[in-house]
Amino acid sequence: MSEQTQPVKSNSRFFSLRLKIWIGFTLIFIPIFIGSYAWFYNYTRDRVFRTITDDLSQTLHGALAGMDREGFVQLYEQESANNPMCPPEKPTADTPPEQNGYYPENNPLYLEHVNWLQSVQFTQLKEDPFGDPTKETTRLYTYIKGPDEGEVIAIGSTGYFRETRGGFRFCQRYTPALNEDGTPSTRIYDGLGQRVDSWIPYQDRFGTWITSYAPILDEQGQPIGAIGVDIQASYVDEVAAEILQQGMIAFAVTFAIIFVLVYWLAGFLTRPIIGLAGVAKKIGEGDYQQELSKSGGNYQDEIDTLTDVFKVMVDKVAQREQNLRARVHQLEIMIDKSKLTKQVTEIVESEFFQDLQSKVKDMRNRFTKED
Structure with missing residues (x-):
C-alpha cells in the first residue's frame, strides 16, 4: 500500500498499565489489611479475655449459690476438734507438705464439699473449635481466715481429684508469696471480706493465673470464709491463638482472592487502552486500515469517546x-x-x-x- 514509517524507538523500559494498576491497588490494600488484622487481633484478644472473665464470675456466683454453708462451717469445727493436725504448726520453708494439711477422706462433709467444687469446675471445661475437650484450665478452692494476719487456712480444693493430687490440702496454712516489687500479696486474704478480681496475670508456684475471690456469707451476711476461682492465664492466649489462626487463614484467602480480582479488573479496564495502543502502533508504521472497536455496548464511557x-x-x-x-x-x-x-x-x-x-x-x- 504505502511505504512503512519506521517507529521511533524509546530508551525507557516498558511497564504495562495493567501492572501499574495492580501494584497500586496492592500498595493500597496491604496497609488496610495489616491495620484490619491488627484491629482484629486486639479485638479478639479483648473479647476472649472478657468472655473468660465473665465465665469466671459466673462460676464464682454459681459456686456460692449452691454451696452448703452450714456444712462448710461444721467441717472445720469437726476436724479442728478431732484432729491435732488442724490447724498445724506454722509452716516454714523446710516443712514437708504432708505436715501442712491433709485430706479427711473419711469425713462425708469434706467429700460433699469437694465434690460440689468439682461439679462447678466441670462447667468450666471448654471445647476447642474442633469439639475436643481442652485440658483443665480452672481451679476452685475455699479457705478461712488463718491465725496470723494475711494468712489463710484451706478447706477444699479441686486439686483433690487430680491424678497427682495438688492444690490446697484441708487445713493447710498458707501465706501468699511476695509480689514482684517485694510487697506482700493481699489478694487472697482480702477476698475474705470483699469481692477481689485479679485480672492482671500473676505467678505462683502452681503456674500463672487470673483470679477472682469472693467471701462466703452466712444467713446473717457475715463472712465465714471465701472461695477463689483461678483460670490459667495461658488459656487466654491459647483461645486467642486458635481464633487468630482461623482469622489469619480467612484473611490470607480473602487477600489472595482480592489480588486475583484486582488483576482481572485491571486487565478488564485497560483492555480498550491496550487495544488503542496496538492500533496506534500500526498506524505509526503507516497502516491506516485498522478496526477500532468500542467496549461499552449500550453504555458509553470515556474510553469509547477516546x-x-x-x-x-x-x-x-x-x-x-x-x-x-x-x-x-x-x-x-x-x-x-x-x-x-x-x-x-x-x-x-x-x-x-x-x-x-x-x-x-x-x-x-x-x-x-x-x-
Whole structure:
C-alpha cells in the first residue's frame, strides 16, 4: 500500500498499565489489611479475655449459690476438734507438705464439699473449635481466715481429684508469696471480706493465673470464709491463638482472592487502552486500515469517546497523507518535465550541436545550388 514509517524507538523500559494498576491497588490494600488484622487481633484478644472473665464470675456466683454453708462451717469445727493436725504448726520453708494439711477422706462433709467444687469446675471445661475437650484450665478452692494476719487456712480444693493430687490440702496454712516489687500479696486474704478480681496475670508456684475471690456469707451476711476461682492465664492466649489462626487463614484467602480480582479488573479496564495502543502502533508504521472497536455496548464511557476521537483523527491523517502523496506525485511530474526541458536546452546550446547545425545548413545550401 504505502511505504512503512519506521517507529521511533524509546530508551525507557516498558511497564504495562495493567501492572501499574495492580501494584497500586496492592500498595493500597496491604496497609488496610495489616491495620484490619491488627484491629482484629486486639479485638479478639479483648473479647476472649472478657468472655473468660465473665465465665469466671459466673462460676464464682454459681459456686456460692449452691454451696452448703452450714456444712462448710461444721467441717472445720469437726476436724479442728478431732484432729491435732488442724490447724498445724506454722509452716516454714523446710516443712514437708504432708505436715501442712491433709485430706479427711473419711469425713462425708469434706467429700460433699469437694465434690460440689468439682461439679462447678466441670462447667468450666471448654471445647476447642474442633469439639475436643481442652485440658483443665480452672481451679476452685475455699479457705478461712488463718491465725496470723494475711494468712489463710484451706478447706477444699479441686486439686483433690487430680491424678497427682495438688492444690490446697484441708487445713493447710498458707501465706501468699511476695509480689514482684517485694510487697506482700493481699489478694487472697482480702477476698475474705470483699469481692477481689485479679485480672492482671500473676505467678505462683502452681503456674500463672487470673483470679477472682469472693467471701462466703452466712444467713446473717457475715463472712465465714471465701472461695477463689483461678483460670490459667495461658488459656487466654491459647483461645486467642486458635481464633487468630482461623482469622489469619480467612484473611490470607480473602487477600489472595482480592489480588486475583484486582488483576482481572485491571486487565478488564485497560483492555480498550491496550487495544488503542496496538492500533496506534500500526498506524505509526503507516497502516491506516485498522478496526477500532468500542467496549461499552449500550453504555458509553470515556474510553469509547477516546476511540471515536481517535478514529476521526486517523481518518483525517490518512486523507491528508493521500492528498500529500498526490501533490508529491504531481510535483515529481513537473520536476521531470523541467529536467527534460533543461536537458534539451543544454543539448541545443552546446558547441557540438551548434557545429552540427552549421554543417547541416551548409549541406542544405550545397544541395540547393546543385539543383
